[in-house]
Amino acid sequence: QKEVEQNSGPLSVPEGAIASLNCTYSDRGSQSFFWYRQYSGKSPELIMFIYSNGDKEDGRFTAQLNKASQYVSLLIRDSQPSDSATYLCAVTLESKSTFGDGTTLTVKP
């Protein structure tokens, strides 16, 4: 079992729809959880981080964390073509981050 697993994708949604990205992790001691966006040929950029159970909203993005289920998700509302990228889930324990394989999202105009 991989330490961090993401829905394999690719995921395609129409412009204006909600995109849902999911991630599960195996280490119950994981402390913090991050979502990065990576455009082709670029380095990852941080979108959201979450530490506590529940939801965290930032603009069109909502991160959801359920530590009991070892599950973290990212919702993108009103998806735009510029959101088309690979989204990486990262799980951190004692400052060391483990990344999932990523989910590629395409938002079609």
Add this chain to the structure above:
Amino acid sequence: SAVISQKPSRDICQRGTSLTIQCQVDSQVTMMFWYRQQPGQSLTLIATANQGSEATYESGFVIDKFPISRPNLTFSTLTVSNMSPEDSSIYLCSAYGTGELFFGEGSRLTVL
């Protein structure tokens, strides 16, 4: 947030040679890391660069192949030694600060 500068941004190297990648952070950070991202894949942690002591390597990575230096809290280098085509990858420097992991722009290495 931290700004991380890496150089070179890309290079083409011959098999058997070595290349050193430099990473400069604009502020002092406690933790610095080196990741590798092979084509079409996610990020894999190579090692934690420890200031003033030997780096801590992850399983599958060894010091002889990937020597790392970190002389102070803002600078680190990664050397890819005796390169083979399998080392063609993007190498990313990262720094952990204020609860977030920041990345440099990466160094794209092609080994012929």
